[in-house]
Amino acid sequence: MSNNKICTLFNIQYPIIQGGMVWCSGWELASAVSNAGGLGLLGAGSMHPETLREHIQKCKKATSKPFGVNIPLMYPEIDTIMHLIVEEGVKIVFTSAGNPKIWTEWLHNHDICVAHVVSSTRFALKCEEAGVDAIVAEGFEAGGHNGREETTTLCLIPAIKEKCSLPLIAAGGIASGKSILAVQCLGADGVQIGTRFAITEESSAHQAFKERCLQVHEGDTMLTLKQLSPTRLIKNSFYEQIAEAEKRGATTEEIRILLGKGRSKKGIFMGDMEEGELEIGQVVSTIDRIQTVKEVIDDLISDYQNAHYYIQPSSAWF
Amino acid sequence: MSNNKICTLFNIQYPIIQGGMVWCSGWELASAVSNAGGLGLLGAGSMHPETLREHIQKCKKATSKPFGVNIPLMYPEIDTIMHLIVEEGVKIVFTSAGNPKIWTEWLHNHDICVAHVVSSTRFALKCEEAGVDAIVAEGFEAGGHNGREETTTLCLIPAIKEKCSLPLIAAGGIASGKSILAVQCLGADGVQIGTRFAITEESSAHQAFKERCLQVHEGDTMLTLKQLSPTRLIKNSFYEQIAEAEKRGATTEEIRILLGKGRSKKGIFMGDMEEGELEIGQVVSTIDRIQTVKEVIDDLISDYQNAHYYIQPSSAWF
Numbered sequence: 001m002s003n004n005k006i007c008t009l010f011n012i013q014y015p016i017i018q019g020g021m022v023w024c025s026g027w028e029l030a031s032a033v034s035n036a037g038g039l040g041l042l043g044a045g046s047m048h049p050e051t052l053r054e055h056i057q058k059c060k061k062a063t064s065k066p067f068g069v070n071i072p073l074m075y076p077e078i079d080t081i082m083h084l085i086v087e088e089g090v091k092i093v094f095t096s097a098g099n100p101k102i103w104t105e106w107l108h109n110h111d112i113c114v115a116h117v118v119s120s121t122r123f124a125l126k127c128e129e130a131g132v133d134a135i136v137a138e139g140f141e142a143g144g145h146n147g148r149e150e151t152t153t154l155c156l157i158p159a160i161k162e163k164c165s166l167p168l169i170a171a172g173g174i175a176s177g178k179s180i181l182a183v184q185c186l187g188a189d190g191v192q193i194g195t196r197f198a199i200t201e202e203s204s205a206h207q208a209f210k211e212r213c214l215q216v217h218e219g220d221t222m223l224t225l226k227q228l229s230p231t232r233l234i235k236n237s238f239y240e241q242i243a244e245a246e247k248r249g250a251t252t253e254e255i256r257i258l259l260g261k262g263r264s265k266k267g268i269f270m271g272d273m274e275e276g277e278l279e280i281g282q283v284v285s286t287i288d289r290i291q292t293v294k295e296v297i298d299d300l301i302s303d304y305q306n307a308h309y310y311i312q313p314s315s316a317w318f
Numbered sequence: 319m320s321n322n323k324i325c326t327l328f329n330i331q332y333p334i335i336q337g338g339m340v341w342c343s344g345w346e347l348a349s350a351v352s353n354a355g356g357l358g359l360l361g362a363g364s365m366h367p368e369t370l371r372e373h374i375q376k377c378k379k380a381t382s383k384p385f386g387v388n389i390p391l392m393y394p395e396i397d398t399i400m401h402l403i404v405e406e407g408v409k410i411v412f413t414s415a416g417n418p419k420i421w422t423e424w425l426h427n428h429d430i431c432v433a434h435v436v437s438s439t440r441f442a443l444k445c446e447e448a449g450v451d452a453i454v455a456e457g458f459e460a461g462g463h464n465g466r467e468e469t470t471t472l473c474l475i476p477a478i479k480e481k482c483s484l485p486l487i488a489a490g491g492i493a494s495g496k497s498i499l500a501v502q503c504l505g506a507d508g509v510q511i512g513t514r515f516a517i518t519e520e521s522s523a524h525q526a527f528k529e530r531c532l533q534v535h536e537g538d539t540m541l542t543l544k545q546l547s548p549t550r551l552i553k554n555s556f557y558e559q560i561a562e563a564e565k566r567g568a569t570t571e572e573i574r575i576l577l578g579k580g581r582s583k584k585g586i587f588m589g590d591m592e593e594g595e596l597e598i599g600q601v602v603s604t605i606d607r608i609q610t611v612k613e614v615i616d617d618l619i620s621d622y623q624n625a626h627y628y629i630q631p632s633s634a635w636f
Contacts, residue, residue, distance in 0.1 A: 004635060015635055120536050140458065141470040149537030152459040152470040154491040154500065155600045159536060162604070173472040182472065182500040184635065185625050218438050218477060219467030249567025282473045286480070301636040307503050311629070317322060317333055317502065318619040 005167040006190030009113060009134055010092060011066050013037035015190030016300065017136070017169055018197045020070020020094055021144065022046035022279070023268035026204040027055040029197060031062035032293035040067040041094055046265065049080045056088040066092060073098020086110045097145065100130040115169065119147025119156070124164040132166065136192050139172030143195055143281035146223055146230045153183065161187030175283040177303025178310075193300075195281035201292050206271030209278065210290050218285045227252045228259065234278035238263065323485040324508030327431060327452055328410055329384050331355035333508030334618065335454070335487055336515045338388020338412055339462065340364035340597070341586035344522040345373040347515060349380035350611035358385040359412055364583065367398045374406040384410060391416020404428045415463065418448040433487065437465025437474070442482040450484065454510050457490030461513055461599035464541055464548045471501065479505030493601040495621025499629075513599035519610050524589030527596065528608050536603045545570045546577065552596035556581065
């Protein structure tokens with residue numbers, strides 16, 4: 001693996017990053033992914049600072065392999081979080097939802113490797129200017145918060161690859177070895193997988209959420225809340241309330257009030273399948289069982305190897 | 319190429335289908351694609367029956383290779399069209415926007431090979447029941463009319479491949495050899511390319527439309543008109559009028575009146591860049607010049623071959 005940029009950068013065995021997802025990505029999930037040879041990420045977005053500290057400490061005990069923290073830059077206590085991760089000796093940070101210029105140099109000065117999540121070539125180039133070490137390029141099919149441009153992974157990865165020389169991690173719609181091989185053809189150096197890890201045994205999501213995910217069919221997730229921050233959710237009663245409000249021309253303020261606070265916790269962590277915000281990617285419709293992280297990684301590897309069958313030299317189209 | 323299902327089915331050299339696009343896909347484009355080794359399709363959706371007859375006759379004169387006709391099944395004069403294509407000896411029909419059960423058997427009885435365009439696994443299975451010979455699976459990133467499920471090509475192709483054994487043509491977001499190789503990894507047997515051919519010299523689109531397409535940036539197309547029939551368009555004055563109407567909660571009837579008749583002709587064929595409906599795929603943002611069909615096919619082939627660099631054995635991730 002030594003010639004893979006992502007493996008070299010993070011000192012990991014496989015270029016598979018586990019997305020830092022709210023209410024799913026605690027120390028159990030992150031350490032399991034790191035122990036299996038990928039890169040586990042703690043999702044700081046749903047943790048109070050002292051909760052994050054506890055998860056970092058537990059993660060360090062549970063794995064001797066590298067792991068990181070995903071930090072949305074809009075986080076209200078961002079200064080506290082940044083100092084805390086330095087204190088705890090975290091060496092890899094994935095930032096998202098904000099300007100990569102603000103923290104990258106500071107993190108580098110503390111010997112921390114920085115990746116930033118983008119959904120457009122324009123932001124990828126801003127990352128390059130800001131000096132980040134790698135980018136995660138996330139397409140429209142991804143779960144949770146999403147770009148306004150609605151560019152899909154198939155369109156986004158080659159577009160960024162063409163303009164930006166940073167190590168490139170593809171995200172959105174990737175849950176199989178076939179899709180890993182596909183994005184590699186597009187120029188990706190690694191993948192970030194969220195949805196498939198959200199439904200593992202080690203994910204801290206509520207059991208009801210995981211079981212609901214197994215029932216999702218094609219077309220059952222939708223990018224919504226576009227007036228606020230576009231978010232991909234499973235269609236449920238909460239989603240229908242938003243759709244109805246939008247249809248009657250509700251103002252952004254009305255939508256904000258309807259959303260309220262804590263909806264994703266209510267859904268993903270507390271298990272309220274009707275009133276919660278059920279963030280998950282489109283590709284969830286292809287997942288039919290709850291597995292361990294180890295089983296997922298093994299599956300991805302064997303499916304990736306099998307996918308080469310489709311592109312063996314004797315099957316070349318031209 | 320003899321072991322490729324799509325090449326065998328249509329008796330063509332390369333498994334590249336040129337999408338039958340309104341106002342772009344006349345006899346010049348279709349015959350050029352067929353002459354270059356792909357499969358050209360006439361787009362009946364924007365032709366009166368006698369215009370279609372003229373294009374079929376000119377196409378037969380311009381190429382000795384196989385070509386086909388794309389027929390939206392909602393076409394008002396569908397009976398006339400179907401009898402006309404039999405009279406003219408057309409041997410390949412791509413149907414879309416309707417139930418594949420209605421015409422497939424009749425077309426087979428007239429010795430015509432039938433492919434049907436779908437945007438979901440559910441409809442792919444309906445095609446299998448209806449006995450169609452191949453399916454085109456088109457993702458959210460595609461231009462023009464689009465599925466309500468908003469499933470992207472990366473998610474759609476493996477999902478259909480898993481459940482449906484028909485020869486599978488991937489569409490949406492494919493405009494380079496890299497993306498052709500990527501969908502091959504996902505299990506596709508061929509590709510349908512619209513956007514890239516819409517901007518060739520042989521396309522019958524207005525020059526102003528082609529030049530406007532070259533200026534499109536990421537995020538400048540959007541899936542809109544969701545209350546009627548979801549359609550991907552370039553953002554222009556007409557798009558903004560629709561967006562404004564939707565934002566204030568306009569009824570479906572108001573949107574229908576605002577749309578009116580002949581908007582796509584006005585935009586694509588007449589060259590009205592502000593009041594026309596400018597149907598094109600998301601991947602248009604990666605295209606920076608108008609080429610001939612032959613140049614496009616040559617580019618796709620060499621880019622496909624080069625893309626294998628990313629997945630050479632020494633770069634295997636696992």
